[in-house]
Amino acid sequence: MAKHYIDTQSLGRGPQRLAGQARVADLSRLVSDLPAQGDLVVDWSVAGRADSAGRNFVLVQAQGSVVLQCQRCMKPFxxxxxxSNEVEVVATEAELELDDDDVEGPxxxxxxxRLDALGLVEDELILSVPYVPRHEVCPGNQPDAAPEDEPPAKRESPFAVLGSLKKP
Structure with missing residues (x-):
């Protein structure tokens, strides 16, 4: 896989942009515990810029799909x-700790x-995958539809038995 870099030290001289397409199967950290990915691809772009205060930012964007295993039915989907996430690039580890209370900031x-652009894209993709992936409704587990002319069955409240325990 080709390496793509953004030079974070030169962002003040002008914006930089890289874009490409990556096979999901080639993103080894993303797919290490996932099912086979087939020929899926991710379109990605990384754009670096500096603001008027001299801070460096990188906008990471990617679109595509990944095969996960549903944790309910254990089938792939x-x-x-x-x-789309913008991150601030800092030059010292001390700057990472500044303004920890600023939850609204990037x-x-x-x-x-040099910043590995595709590595940063892969990091963002890893963060976007759900911890417990599952279908909205698993295939084969869809509730049977009631006929339209029948009203839905009325369920008794699980607390109804408590009413009989009340003293008169």
């Missing part, structure tokens, strides 16, 4: 991926020079 990453 495609999970859509659509990420995430920060430490990089002193």
């Amino acid at each position: 495609e999970w859509p991926l659509d990420i 995430d920060r990453i430490f990089c002193e020079g």
Whole structure:
């Protein structure tokens, strides 16, 4: 897999942009515990810029899908991926700790020079995959539809038995 880098030290001289397409199967950290990915691809872009205060930012975007295994029915299914996240690139580890109370601000990453753009994309994709993936409704587990002319069956409240325990 070709390496794509953004030079974070030169972002003040002008924005940088890289884009491409990656096979999901080639993103080894993302797919290490996942089912076979087939020919799925992810379209990605990384754009670096500096703001007027001299802070460096990288916008990471990716679209595609990944095959996950449903934790209910244990069958594989495609999970859509659509990420867009801007991170601040800091030059010292001390800057990572600044303003920890600022929950509204961007995430920060430490990089002193060249930033592996595809590695950053893979990091963001890993963060976007659910911890416990599952279908909305598993195939084969769909409830049988009631006929339209029958009203739905009325269920008795599980607390109805408590009413009989009340003293008169």
